[in-house]
Amino acid sequence: MPDALIILLTTIFVNNFVMVQFLGLCPFMGASQKVDSAVGMAAATTFVLTLASATSYLVDQYLLAPFDLGYLRIIVFIVIIASLVQFAEIVIRMTQPLLHNILGLFIPLITTNCAVLGVALLNVRQAANFTEAVIFGFGAALGFSLLLVVFAAIREQQIDQEVPRAFRGTAINMITAGLLSLAFMGFTGMN
Numbered sequence: 001m002p003d004a005l006i007i008l009l010t011t012i013f014v015n016n017f018v019m020v021q022f023l024g025l026c027p028f029m030g031a032s033q034k035v036d037s038a039v040g041m042a043a044a045t046t047f048v049l050t051l052a053s054a055t056s057y058l059v060d061q062y063l064l065a066p067f068d069l070g071y072l073r074i075i076v077f078i079v080i081i082a083s084l085v086q087f088a089e090i091v092i093r094m095t096q097p098l099l100h101n102i103l104g105l106f107i108p109l110i111t112t113n114c115a116v117l118g119v120a121l122l123n124v125r126q127a128a129n130f131t132e133a134v135i136f137g138f139g140a141a142l143g144f145s146l147l148l149v150v151f152a153a154i155r156e157q158q159i160d161q162e163v164p165r166a167f168r169g170t171a172i173n174m175i176t177a178g179l180l181s182l183a184f185m186g187f188t189g190m191n
Helices: 003-014 025-030 035-064 070-095 097-103 114-126 130-159 170-189
Strands: none
Touching (some): 025 130, 035 097, 035 130
16 A cells, blocks of 8 residues: 555554544644534634645755754744734635634634644654645544544534434533544554
8 A cells, every 4th residue: 555545544544543542632632513513613724724834844954954943842833833824814804704704713713723733743754755745634634624523513412312312412422522532542453
């Protein structure tokens, strides 16, 4: 199997940063109330995460590493991510005003999503070249998007179900997230 496909599949399923590494749980829980908003958040996060991975790799390889400025990595990556989120918010507001109203506060929260920074930091350590960096970021974004939409669909179905009082709300959401995590951990044994 080509290396690009292996990287893509492992970042989506085997090393999914939400279910295996527990990064990005706040937007995962917060933006998954409805499938419509989950799809919009997934698209915005995919855009930001993919570009952040590519940009942070380039900045690290051609600016930070050659000048021995690795200690500035986190600060520089946060600035890159914040800039990309602002750009994404402007694009969404101009092209999809309804989606912008639905997502509201969640778009700027992509900046504080630890998963975006975590993937950028992991990316510069693990990626051998620019192509791998982009594929790693895109795969991580697809994994997040898949989980966000699936979790939102499950949450919408739970509204119509008779959930015992003790399990309503956060409890059933945590149980569901745990079961999804177990399902994704099942992919780790596949070779």
